[in-house]
Amino acid sequence: MLFLEHIALSQAISALPPLWRKIIVLRYMKEYSQQETAVALGLTQVKVSREEKKIFATLKKELL
Secondary structure, three states, X not given: OHHHHHHHHHXXXXXXXXXXXXXXXXXXXXXXXXXXXXXXXXXXXXXXXXXXXXXXXXXXXXXX
């Protein structure tokens, strides 16, 4: 079951807009903080936080 969940998550992430994919990579693969992610992408920390909430809501909807 874990393998199928991994595939579903990968497909859902690949369907995200490019900015959201970049946020996911920096935050959860490279383990950047919100502030480091914001600097890397030319955003504010607040914007990164808000985008993360949208990302998680979208992924949750896709995976349910």
